[in-house]
Amino acid sequence: MTDKIFDIGIVGYGPVGATLSGLLSSLGLNVVVIEKTKGVSPTARAINTDSEQLRTFNFLNIASEIISNSRTVSKVHFTDSEFNPYSTIDIPKEDILGWPPTLLFYQPELETIIRDNNENYKNLLILENTELENIEDTNPIKLNIRNNGKDSSIYCKYLVGCDGANSFVRKHINAKLIDFDFDQDWIVIDAHTIEQIDISKDEVKQICDPNRLKTYVPGRRNHERFEFKLLKGETKKIFTKKKVWELLSPWINKNNSKIERAVVYKFHACIADKWRDKNIFIAGDAAHQMPPFLGAGMGTGIRDAFNLAWKIYLVINSKADEKLLETYQQERAPHANWTIQQAKIIGEMMEQFSYREKGEKYVPSNTGYGEVFPHLTRGYYGDxxxxxxxxxxxxxxxxxxxxxxxxxxxxxxxxxxxxxxxxxxxxxxxxxxxxxxxxxxxxxxxxxxxxxxxxxxxxxxxxxxxxxxxxxxxxxxxxxxxxxxxxxx
Ligand SMILES: Cc1cc2nc3c(=O)[nH]c(=O)nc-3n(C[C@H](O)[C@H](O)[C@H](O)COP(=O)(O)OP(=O)(O)OC[C@H]3O[C@@H](n4cnc5c(N)ncnc54)[C@H](O)[C@@H]3O)c2cc1C
The missing domain is CATH 3.40.30.120 (Glutaredoxin)
Structure with missing residues (x-):
């Protein structure tokens, strides 16, 4: 396809691959992205971002645009089935990073903002409709790809697999997933209201209903996100249109809203045991997956991208020894691991709160969301x-x-x-x-x-x-x- 040797090849143009390619290109490196589909993700999965990700997006000059297309919230409640709060977390308008600590966006829009900005980089080549089929561990790395139905090859000095949960690159480097034994089925529903309704749009609710755990997240503008845990024995078959509207009835109905999609997801918690093999790395869902209770899956991937970008830049420009790249997993894996455990805790807290309404006295041992993100476990000096x-x-x-x-x-x-x-x-x-x-x-x-x-x-x-x-x-x-x-x- 081209004999040019790219500094970096990135597999996957999801939010993590798109952010990483923008960061590396803004640093002047030659980048190629390989993405098997075309266009942004048509539906929302991630909905929440935070101040550290906004700091990263500000490096791409897109943080303000993201904020103006998103919603800030003032509170997160854990409630009983009638929406009466058991516990409330107040969210400040901004934190010490100078950005909102919680911001609700619409994923297709967020991806469009990142991709539109990437168009500015002449040193970034995006190949959509292009699937990575094989990696040859040569120097430079050879990537065998299928582009619009035709086989060809491209070459790069470094490769980053941002190719999601079923990552080809992760398998290629022989990384194993450490499973944290958390598998739950939830139905995730995205809806859009078509007329003004009486719904509080600046509060997230984790509804600890003993009959079914639920989450309500007010999306940006007229977008609404609902999540419902499947009960024992339930399968996706039972979620007919009628059943879905029944679940949504405390908030919205057919007359005032349209459903974009209702999909059953299996929420997982796992992390790869190896994030690098020589010049090949993995980042984002390829390296870790978590239940969305903390809204931090994509965010963990954006942190990977921010951590890796400047390190690869220093090494390629001979300003640091390639040993620096070893610190990527050393710094990111403990943080990702901590975030996964926090996300699991939120899920467990919801279960625990729900016992109260059954008449059982149970006080969750954790307050959730309020925890400070952990320190780096290396890469600092002092106490x-x-x-x-x-x-x-x-x-x-x-x-x-x-x-x-x-x-x-x-x-x-x-x-x-x-x-x-x-x-x-x-x-x-x-x-x-x-x-x-x-x-x-x-x-x-x-x-x-x-x-x-x-x-x-x-x-x-x-x-x-x-x-x-x-x-x-x-x-x-x-x-x-x-x-x-x-x-x-
Ligand atoms: C219901 C739900 C709610 C969520 N809510 C949040 C939230 O609020 N906040 C948050 O931070 N996270 C959230 N997440 C998690 C978040 O969606 C993911 O962590 C994030 O999308 C992962 O991004 P990624 O770029 O790593 O992977 P993906 O978005 O999966 O992108 C991977 C890309 O790689 C491409 N690809 C794969 N294999 C190949 C190949 N061989 N060749 C070429 N291309 C390939 C795919 O086509 C895809 O485009 C949620 C997830 C779910 C399911």
Whole structure:
């Protein structure tokens, strides 16, 4: 098809492949995407995104467009069958990253926004109607593909399988799925109201009805999402149109709404034991799957993409040793694993709450959703028990320009300093390509970070690497940064 050797080949143009291809292309790498279908996913699956994903989307300049096409919510309730809350989680309008922590979108629209932006990159080739049929572990990697019915080959230095739950690439690298023993059948219904109805559109409800667990999520504009757990012995056959309208009757009816689709899904929880073999990686649903109770499946894949993009960029541009790529699974797998367990817990909490209405006294041991995402388990320096190191760093406005801190640092490692830097450190920073920002500690968002510290080092993906007080401590942190990220200076 083409003899050109691409820097990266990506299999799958779902939300994760589309985001990763945009990120890598924005970094100037030559990227090819292979997708067996054509056009965006015609239906919604994912509906919820979060501030860390919006930070990633802002690297593609599309976060504001996504927000203006989505819905923010103020509360998530766990309720009884009559919708009376057992427990409520308040959702702030924005968090320290400067974006809404929960945002409800419509997947075909989200994918269109990502893909439209990808059209801007001349170094990105998208091959739709093209199926990956075989991978040859040569150098460069050879991909045998079937494009519009014709067989051909393309070549790339690195390959990322974003090819979903049944990933061909995962099987090729001999990765096994670790199953967390969670299999539940739920019917997922997407509907669109055609007239104004009396329904609270800024609250998500996890309805812990002992007769059937249910979820209501108010989608953007007139989109509504409902999920109902199948009871023992029920199969998809019993969900006739009549039955589906019956389930929806507390909210909507035939006169005020149209059903887009009603599909029975098997919710799974599993993770791959291996995310990389030499220059071949997997990301997104190819590497992990979880029940949607936390709305974090796609988000976990977008985090994979953000983590991998800058690492591949540094290695391809000889700014880091290829050992850096080993850190992709080391950093992402524990986080994905934690997220899967949280999603399972939400499902279990719903079951546990439902016992109450049966007259059983049961208080769930977990509050759900309120948990802080875990620290990185590597790739930081210092003591993460301060709740700051190894977590996503805040975003703040800069006085000097209209930029915010994320825009200022871009994809660089960054140092935020309260002090003038001595020459020796200044030259270390230049050698390591670290972008410096000198600030005064009055910036409210930075107050906590600068307690007992004068210097903050941040990673390209905006996790806080270290907090140092003295020049000696900063030098130690810089040496550690060079070592941990295998930087070539
Ligand atoms: C009911 C439901 C609700 C959900 N809600 C949420 C939510 O609110 N928030 C959230 O974050 N997540 C949610 N998820 C999970 C989310 O939908 C998935 O995690 C996400 O879509 C995975 O994206 P992906 O790009 O990794 O894979 P996919 O979207 O599965 O994309 C994989 C792509 O690879 C292509 N492909 C596969 N094999 C080949 C091949 N051999 N050659 C070429 N192309 C190939 C496929 O055609 C497909 O386009 C939900 C899931 C479900 C089922």
């Amino acid at each position: 993460p028990s301060d709740g700051l190191i190894a977590t996503p760093f805040c975003r703040f406005d800069l006085d000097q320009s209209k930029k915010d801190s994320d825009e200022y640092f871009g994809w660089n490692f960054g140092l935020i300093s309260k002090k003038k830097l001595p020459k020796e450190i200044d030259s270390m920073l230049k050698k390591m390509n670290i972008k410096v920002l000198t600030v005064n500690s009055d910036i409210i968002n930075l107050k906590n970070y600068f307690q007992d510290a004068s210097y903050l080092l941040i990673r390209p993906d905006k996790y806080l690497f270290s907090r140092s007080k003295t020049n000696v401590e900063l030098k130690e942190a810089l040496n550690e940064l060079e070592k941990q990220f295998f930087l070539i200076t």
